[in-house]
Amino acid sequence: MEIGGNIQGLKKSIIQSLKDLYDIEIPQNMLWTEELITSLSRLTSVINREIAVYFNRKGHITNISVGDSATVSLDFVEGRRDPSRLSGIRLIHTHPGASGRLSDVDLSSLKLLRLDMIAAVGVHGNSPSDIYVGIPSSEDTEAVDVFGPFNPEKADFEEMLEHISAADRFLRNKIETTGAEREKAVLVGVRTPETRIISGISEADISMEELDELAGTAGAEVVAKVIQSREGRDSAYLVGKGKISEIRLLVQAEGADLVIFDEELSPSQQRNIEEMLGVKVIDRTGLILDIFAQRARSREGKIQVELAQLEYMLPRLVGQGVVLSRLGGGIGTRGPGETKLETDRRHIKRKITYLREQLGEIKKQRGILRTERLRNRVPTVSLVGYTNAGKSSLLNALCDSDVYTEDKLFATLDTTTRRLDLGESQILLTDTVGFIRKLPHHLTDAFKSTLEEAVFSDAIIIVADASDPLVEDHIRIVDGILAELGASEKPTIIAYNKIDKLGDRIIAPKTERTAVEISALTHEGFDTLKSCLKSMLYQMKAQYRIKIPFHKGGNIISWLYANGKVLNVEYDETATIMDVELYKDTAEQVLDYIVEVRSAGSFQSEK
Numbered sequence: 369m370e371i372g373g374n375i376q377g378l379k380k381s382i383i384q385s386l387k388d389l390y391d392i393e394i395p396q397n398m399l400w401t402e403e404l405i406t407s408l409s410r411l412t413s414v415i416n417r418e419i420a421v422y423f424n425r426k427g428h429i430t431n432i433s434v435g436d437s438a439t440v441s442l443d444f445v446e447g448r449r450d451p452s453r454l455s456g457i458r459l460i461h462t463h464p465g466a467s468g469r470l471s472d473v474d475l476s477s478l479k480l481l482r483l484d485m486i487a488a489v490g491v492h493g494n495s496p497s498d499i500y501v502g503i504p505s506s507e508d509t510e511a512v513d514v515f516g517p518f519n520p521e522k523a524d525f526e527e528m529l530e531h532i533s534a535a536d537r538f539l540r541n542k543i544e545t546t547g548a549e550r551e552k553a554v555l556v557g558v559r560t561p562e563t564r565i566i567s568g569i570s571e572a573d574i575s576m577e578e579l580d581e582l583a584g585t586a587g588a589e590v591v592a593k594v595i596q597s598r599e600g601r602d603s604a605y606l607v608g609k610g611k612i613s614e615i616r617l618l619v620q621a622e623g624a625d626l627v628i629f630d631e632e633l634s635p636s637q638q639r640n641i642e643e644m645l646g647v648k649v650i651d652r653t654g655l656i657l658d659i660f661a662q663r664a665r666s667r668e669g670k671i672q673v674e675l676a677q678l679e680y681m682l683p684r685l686v687g688q689g690v691v692l693s694r695l696g697g698g699i700g701t702r703g704p705g706e707t708k709l710e711t712d713r714r715h716i717k718r719k720i721t722y723l724r725e726q727l728g729e730i731k732k733q734r735g736i737l738r739t740e741r742l743r744n745r746v747p748t749v750s751l752v753g754y755t756n757a758g759k760s761s762l763l764n765a766l767c768d769s770d771v772y773t774e775d776k777l778f779a780t781l782d783t784t785t786r787r788l789d790l791g792e793s794q795i796l797l798t799d800t801v802g803f804i805r806k807l808p809h810h811l812t813d814a815f816k817s818t819l820e821e822a823v824f825s826d827a828i829i830i831v832a833d834a835s836d837p838l839v840e841d842h843i844r845i846v847d848g849i850l851a852e853l854g855a856s857e858k859p860t861i862i863a864y865n866k867i868d869k870l871g872d873r874i875i876a877p878k879t880e881r882t883a884v885e886i887s888a889l890t891h892e893g894f895d896t897l898k899s900c901l902k903s904m905l906y907q908m909k910a911q912y913r914i915k916i917p918f919h920k921g922g923n924i925i926s927w928l929y930a931n932g933k934v935l936n937v938e939y940d941e942t943a944t945i946m947d948v949e950l951y952k953d954t955a956e957q958v959l960d961y962i963v964e965v966r967s968a969g970s971f972q973s974e975k
Contacts (some may be wrong), residue, residue: 556630559598576595753832830846
């Protein structure tokens with residue numbers, strides 16, 4: 369039997385005396401014995417440290433841990449069961465030089481670990497003074513009933529044992545009726561001298577607010593936030609080891625069962641932190657992957673999410689057996705790939721290869737559809753922008769469609785295309801997945817086939833939330849991701865959406881690009897947006913007269929039919945003469961054969 373916790377500096381004789389406690393048996397009709405309380409008090413006074421003893425319903429001591437004179441660290445222990453009932457574990461610990469009254473940390477640990485009961489023994493000198501007992505309420509899952517004070521000689525525990533049974537029945541019925549409870553999360557961020565200041569606000573604070581929204585979207589309840597300012601990121605724990613110890617106590621005090629870091633953690637950092645905190649730890653990337661796993665609907669979306677999950681988890685497989693057995697589901701473990709995480713590395717690599725091949729096939733199908741659109745000369749425009757900027761709402765309003773919308777981050781994952789009538793012409797408008805600060809590269813890579821819609825579209829509408837004070841920074845982030853995708857040179861319109869929320873505030877766009885103010889809710893500004901779209905698309909194409917010698921005609925004529933709209937075909941003695949509508953950048957491919965260009969209804973000779 370081992371002794372856990374802070375045993376540094378303890379004599380071998382003391383450690384042996386602590387191990388001897390494992391031999392004490394507690395009768396099943398009791399919650400402690402005088403022998404156990406006396407032994408704990410004596411050892412506590414000798415080492416001036418708290419001692420925690422865990423035992424099961426059969427009265428067998430299962431774990432003993434040592435804290436220090438100021439704080440207690442109550443760990444997860446063997447025997448913790450599912451959330452639909454109590455764990456079957458009881459805990460007695462000491463308060464050296466203090467009363468046995470239960471602290472907030474004691475009470476939250478009782479709830480977090482779903483213990484049958486927690487007892488605290490006040491120790492003065494080398495003797496116990498008073499004992500207080502906390503037992504989960506049989507009427508409220510968030511409440512604790514406190515009993516005491518008692519003395520060590522107490523022998524009648526019938527009332528408290530019945531209260532434990534009643535609490536267990538109540539919890540089981542409550543969970544079956546209402547479903548699983550929301551996970552409680554603590555958020556952790558880092559601020560360094562390199563952290564940017566945006567509109568007078570640290571980007572670390574901005575990012576933490578986004579993390580709060582992401583956690584809510586994933587279904588977690590945020591109970592606390594911690595940002596540490598430090599010179600650099602710690603290679604072992606990201607934040608300082610001392611800060612991790614503070615977070616550990618915060619987790620216990622708040623009853624949290626999840627800690628989310630606003631940075632991508634290395635596999636070793638994640639393992640180190642989990643070992644210290646004793647609860648599930650995920651990073652921003654893992655959280656976003658979890659949201660994507662919940663929201664993917666199409667076959668392509670599910671494949672992309674599973675691929676991103678597996679690529680993210682592959683380097684984290686070492687030690688995952690222990691971690692996953694403790695976590696048991698919840699945020700960070702959902703999605704198509706969750707059942708693959710405990711399989712061997714070779715199988716996962718094969719699965720990654722297979723998923724990439726599947727996405728390759730989908731990419732080919734997209735290419736065929738794209739070629740067909742080009743042949744029919746239907747211009748495509750992609751809606752891109754920060755998540756929750758209102759892209760899907762704008763698509764619905766413009767095209768009278770019913771794409772799913774919700775006031776949450778990443779409501780849209782699957783690409784949706786609808787036809788938009790601009791009067792004398794029509795275009796295809798495509799909704800895409802939203803961008804966000806620190807968008808994980810796993811997602812960017814996995815969603816390349818989806819994001820290619822922006823790369824291959826004829827123009828882009830950047831949808832921005834005009835009511836957000838950080839709207840210009842959001843546009844900067846979108847521009848950066850478009851540049852990474854190779855779509856930064858596309859003709860672009862910035863649509864400042866949600867102007868219905870502005871009141872009297874005026875937008876002052878800081879851009880040389882075309883910008884319009886709109887409201888997807890009230891349709892304000894739609895005529896201006898459509899006019900800008902028509903003007904942009906008109907400027908992008910022209911009508912060309914092309915003369916192709918007969919001896920070179922086959923491939924060129926086929927290419928013109930595939931990539932342009934053929935308006936007229938004539939022949940003379942030596943060549944085929946075609947009037948074709950082409951986009952200007954496409955026309956460069958047949959520059960040597962162009963003899964005339966028609967713009968705005970008139971012909972201009974190029975020779």
